[in-house]
Amino acid sequence: MAILNQKDRQFIQDFFAKELTGPVKILLFTTGQSEEASEGQKNPYLSQIVELMEEVVTASDKLSLQVVRRDQDPELFAQYDVPLLAVPALALLGAGDKDYGIRFWGTPAGYEFRTLMDDIVDVSRGRTKLSEETRRKLAELKTPIRMQVFVTPTCPYCPKAVRTAHQFAMESPLVRAEMVEAQEFPDLANQYQVYGVPKTVINDGVQELEGALPEEAFLEAVVAAAGAAV
Numbered sequence: 001m002a003i004l005n006q007k008d009r010q011f012i013q014d015f016f017a018k019e020l021t022g023p024v025k026i027l028l029f030t031t032g033q034s035e036e037a038s039e040g041q042k043n044p045y046l047s048q049i050v051e052l053m054e055e056v057v058t059a060s061d062k063l064s065l066q067v068v069r070r071d072q073d074p075e076l077f078a079q080y081d082v083p084l085l086a087v088p089a090l091a092l093l094g095a096g097d098k099d100y101g102i103r104f105w106g107t108p109a110g111y112e113f114r115t116l117m118d119d120i121v122d123v124s125r126g127r128t129k130l131s132e133e134t135r136r137k138l139a140e141l142k143t144p145i146r147m148q149v150f151v152t153p154t155c156p157y158c159p160k161a162v163r164t165a166h167q168f169a170m171e172s173p174l175v176r177a178e179m180v181e182a183q184e185f186p187d188l189a190n191q192y193q194v195y196g197v198p199k200t201v202i203n204d205g206v207q208e209l210e211g212a213l214p215e216e217a218f219l220e221a222v223v224a225a226a227g228a229a230v
Contacts (some may be wrong), residue, residue, distance in 0.1 A: 009059065011058045015117060025064045028053050029082045031090040039087070043184055047128040052061050052107070056116075062124060063122045063192040074104070081176070084183075090116075094123045096216045101169035104183025105188075111154025115162050115179065120157040123132030138172040143226045147177040148201045151196045160212035161184040161198035168222065191227075 031039045031046060039046055050067060057063040060153070068076045070084045080099065082089045090104040100123060105179035108116040122128055128135075147165040165177035182189040182197060191209075192201045200209040200218070206228050207221040 002115075004054065009055065012117065013059040016063070016120070019121045020060055020062045022124045022126065023062050023064070024123050025066060025093040025097060026053055026057060026120075027068055027076070027080065027091040027093065029068045029070070029077060029080075029091070030087045031070050034071065039115035043088075045109070045184065046088060048069065049107050053090075063120070071190055086151075087140050088184075090121055092123045094126055098126075100166075101173070101176040102166045103176065103178040104181075105178050107153075108179065109181075111156055112151060112153060112162065112179060112181075113131060115159040115166075118163060118167050122167065122170060123188065124178050128170050130171060130215065132165050134215055135171050137219055137223060138168060138175065141172050141174045141222075141226050143174065143219050145172070145175045145222055146203055147175065147222070148180050148188075148192070149178065150180045150182045150189055150192070150199045150201070151197050152182055155197045157212040159197040161200055161209075161218075164215055164218050165200060202226050 056067045169177035202225045207225040
């Protein structure tokens with residue numbers, strides 16, 4: 001049974017036909033096949049995400065999907081810095097398999113599905129819509145930055161925060177940005193005391209932001225976190 005209805009599939013197909021310019025590979029990190037039944041009891045999305053991503057990539061010949069299973073490809077988990085327990089997870093690669101540091105921990109469902117679509121467009125084009133000032137300051141970073149944006153599928157404000165973090169990652173090889181679905185990763189959400197979303201945690205709590213704040217606020221926090229790491 002298809003996950004996307006015909007109307008949604010047509011919208012996605014038309015959107016990508018208009019917006020995509022280059023290739024995008026989606027890496028889907030998931031359980032081993034022998035683990036699916038037991039893991040699926042903990043996270044019902046696991047049984048659907050492979051099918052969902054297969055439907056997404058059929059919307060354009062510029063898209064491709066590689067399913068990475070932890071019992072078969074642990075070296076790819078390590079290569080893309082995805083913990084073996086962090087499933088499902090997605091990484092988006094551009095032309096030449098360029099890794100921009102964009103990650104989704106958990107299923108990009110609800111409002112976050114549009115985030116995935118917009119991220120795919122950015123990766124396809126190899127550029128963002130961030131301001132020149134933001135791009136300049138991100139290019140000056142000297143220390144690694146990790147941004148974790150905690151979200152839920154029903155939060156209408158979360159996509160703005162995730163998109164900002166993912167665009168920061170695209171603009172700097174030192175920035176890695178993860179959408180973290182709080183309901184699928186409750187232990188991580190508890191670790192960072194996520195009581196409301198979106199909440200952005202930078203470098204394990206050196207800086208934290210709550211809410212869908214302007215680009216400038218994210219940049220200030222990233223620069224401050226980078227300065228604290230020096």
